[in-house]
Amino acid sequence: MSFFTMEQHFDRYTEEDRWVWNTLFTRQLENLQDKACSEYLSCLKAMEPVLHPHDLPNLKVLNAFLAMRTGWQIEIVPGLIPVEKFFALLSQRKFCSSTWVRSRQQLDYLEEPDMFHDIFGHIPLLLNEDYRRFMEWFGVLGCAATTSERVIALQRLYWFTIEFGVMQEEGERKVYGAGLCSSFKEASRALQPEIPVVAYDRESVMQRPFRNDVVQETYVEIRSFRQMFESVEKILVKAV
């Protein structure tokens, strides 16, 4: 079931949009080489035929690629959507994306996610099986949530992993969260040794409040996407 019937109007993008996309992509690709986890970088590389700096991504083409490789699809949405719809879409293996691109003046600051954040930040790791299983099971858990406390707990889990998660990789801290992978400045900040990091524990992450109007004070570090997936799989196994 689809909630939205929006389309990407590829012919309406301007040269300015293409310049912004190219600038963001080129700059961040270089920036992430020593900052992003190796899985993110190799997934991004694998998507190069359909996701690159030379033109804006055509979401129909991207969807054909994703259907073949992952079974996931991108659902075009009008910006932020109600959380219950977001959960439902994830449970159906659909990830939400906007189609607008920030302006030249907004290269480093956004109040709402644009297509660079949604696509460059979120989509590459869907090629990783554990990551996408986490996303789907997270959506299922969201659909099963019956209290607002439970919804808030799940939003915290998403925030500290999918949006702003870091990973321990061969003794080094690396970024994988979309909010970090798509941000020139915060990708660097999250790796500064003086910035506090706590080890991932599902229950304590679900009790950890966050603010979305400031840079993060603390990051949560996973060991692997398998660890993350298994931690939500346990909730579902308990529930049946």
Ligand SMILES: [Fe+2]
């Ligand atoms: Fe995001």
